[in-house]
Amino acid sequence: MKKLMTLALAAAMMLGAATGASAIDFKAKGQWIMSFDYGMHGNFSESKAKNNSGFKNEDEFEARQRVRLQLDAVASEALSGTVFFEIGDQIWGQDSTGGALGADGRVVELKRAYIDWMVPQTDLKVRMGIQGLALPSFTTNASQIFDDDVAAVSLNYQFNENVGLTAFWARPYNDNAGYKSSDAGSTKWDNYMDNMDMFAVLLPLTFDGVKVTPWVMYAAMGPGMFDNFEKAPGNAWGRASAGMISGFKGTDWNDSYGNAFWAGVTGEVTYWDPFRIAWDVNYGSASYEDQKMNREGWLASLLLEYKLDWATPGIYGWYGSGDDSNPRNGSERMPVVSANGNNDFSNFAFNGNPYIAREAVLGTTMVGTWGIGARLKDVSFLEDLKHTLRVNFMGGTNAPKMAKYVRDGYNEFASEWGNKRGINTYYGVGTNDPMYLTTEDYALEIGLTNTYKMYDNFTVMLDAAYVALWLDDSTSTWGKNPGRSALGGDGVYDAWNVNLSFVYSF
Incomplete structure (x- = not known):
């Protein structure tokens, strides 16, 4: 009898566990991308690998793929958890990315992992963990200051239909210095005070035909944040933090506390629909x-x-705004944390491609530049087929005199690593700061994007883009050979690329 009672109790416990588990609603999202690129001169010069492409030593033709999978565990409207994995980008044939024969590379990445919950008896929403955060933008649809995945705690509260509030604390960097040194008998321990913490408040205001979002953000940087910067400027932390400093030679990286502050007003007016006005001021x-x-x-x-x-x-x-002619007073370019969003103004000169393709040949942000553009967006004469044509003319806002700090190696990094593409561009990777352009330098971009919705969940995109670059060859700027002086090559070559992508989303 005792055995029967024990078995019944165990069965009841299992049934209760199964009942509890069934209360969790699992939702899956995902995206597969197969991408094929053909182009040349992505850094506007001959490639060091002598493949004549210029895309950071890539081949003229390359195939790659990426998979993203997101799983949401939803307990209720007040509680859920999300994990988001990414596999890739995998270049076909490349061993390090898992694309070579055998395809056994360890390339699964954790992109996001967070929990969402609501404070009981309130409308306050809380998100904790590695999540996607971005400052607002109504023009480019991608903040030029901060738009990336980051470990953070974010809060959101809607007071009424007109006024909301968003606040967050984020920690983009901590424990990255990774070395010890002794000075006069004292020891500097690994990763001591090398953190960066950001705090932001956004106030979204919504009215009839008008949206306005004022915001402020503050960042505190510990004195050890740049301890290992000289030794490893090419790692992810070093490249990303590049947009926070001037980059001029003679700076003291060690034992320097840092404080950063940003503010902006962004918005749009759709009151006269179908006419729309949007602006961003940062x-x-x-x-x-x-x-x-x-x-x-x-x-x-x-x-x-x-x-x-x-x-x-x-x-x-x-x-x-751009640099004046005095490097001793720092830089007059806006500091950038990480601008990793899709810039709606440009698919190729900046990082605006919606999938995976060659992009950002001028850089990921527009700081230190000016530009005007015209586009014809979402042209459609046939069902499920759309076209977007863009033409952009742009230039730099930095003083021509400052070119010598790139041209002659006076930059802190250009002289040591031989990279003269731009003051804050390491190893040819244009993160956060665009190519260093002066007021005498110009570029022209022409792009055509075609998308065909073959099925409800399957899209084919054909994107073609061309960027011409003109650098001033006067002796007061880049010199007689601007390609060799500014780009480290044998001349200036126009960059172009054609991308064909197949995208399955669910």
Whole structure:
């Protein structure tokens, strides 16, 4: 009898566990991308690998793929958990990315992992963990200051239909220095005070035909944040933090506390629909004990567009402050944490491609540049087939005199690593800061994007883009051979690329 009672109790416990488990609703999302690129001169010069492509030593033709899988465990409207994995980018045939014969590379990445919950008896929403965060942007749809995955705690509260509030604390860097040194008998321990913490408050305001979001953000950087910067500027932490400093030679990386502040007002007016006006105005500063490390600047953009039945024509422009002719007072370019969003103004010159393709040949952000552009977006004469044509003309806002700090190796990093592409561009990787362009340098971008929705969940995209670059060859700027002086090559070559992508999303 006791055995029967024990078995019944065990069965009841198992049934209760199964009942509890069934209360969790699991939802899956995902995306597969197969991408094929063919192009040349992605860094506007001959490739060091002599493959004549210029895409950071890539071949002229390359095939790659990426898989993203997201799993949501939803207990209720008040509680859920999310894990988001990414496999790739895998270059076909490349062993290090798992694309070679055998395909056994360890390339599964944790992109996001967080929990969502609500404070009981309130409408306050809380998200904790590695998540996607971005400052607002109504023109480019991608913040030029901060738009990336980061470990953070974010809060969201909607007071009423007109006023909301979002706040977050994020920790993008900590424990990355990784070395010891002794100085006069004292020991500097690994990773001591090398953290960076960011705090932001956003106030989204929504009215009839008008949206406005003012915001502020502050960042505190410990004195050890740059301890290992000289030894490893090419790692992920070093490249990303590049947008927070001036990059001019003679700076003291060690024992320098840093404080950064940003503020902006972004918004759009759709009151006169189908006419739309959007704007972004951003300001930022980063200060250190050594003022040669300082950065302070602004970036503003404006978009005007009119939605028709068959397309949306639009014109837009932007302007970002640039360096003056004095390197001793730091940089006059706006500091950038990490701008990793899809810039709607450009698919190729900046990082605007919606899938995986060659992009950002000028850089990931528009700081230190100006530009005007026109586009004809989502042109459609046949069902499920759309086209977008863009033409952008742009230039730099940095003083021509500053070119010598790149041209002659006066930059802190250009002289040591031989990279003269731009003051804050390491190993040819343009993170956070675009190619260093002066007021005498110009570029032209032409791009055509075609998308065909073959099935409800399957899209084929054909994207073609071309960027021409003109660098000033006067002796006061880049010199007689601007390609060799500014790019480390044998001349300036126009960059172009054609991408064909097949995308399955669910």
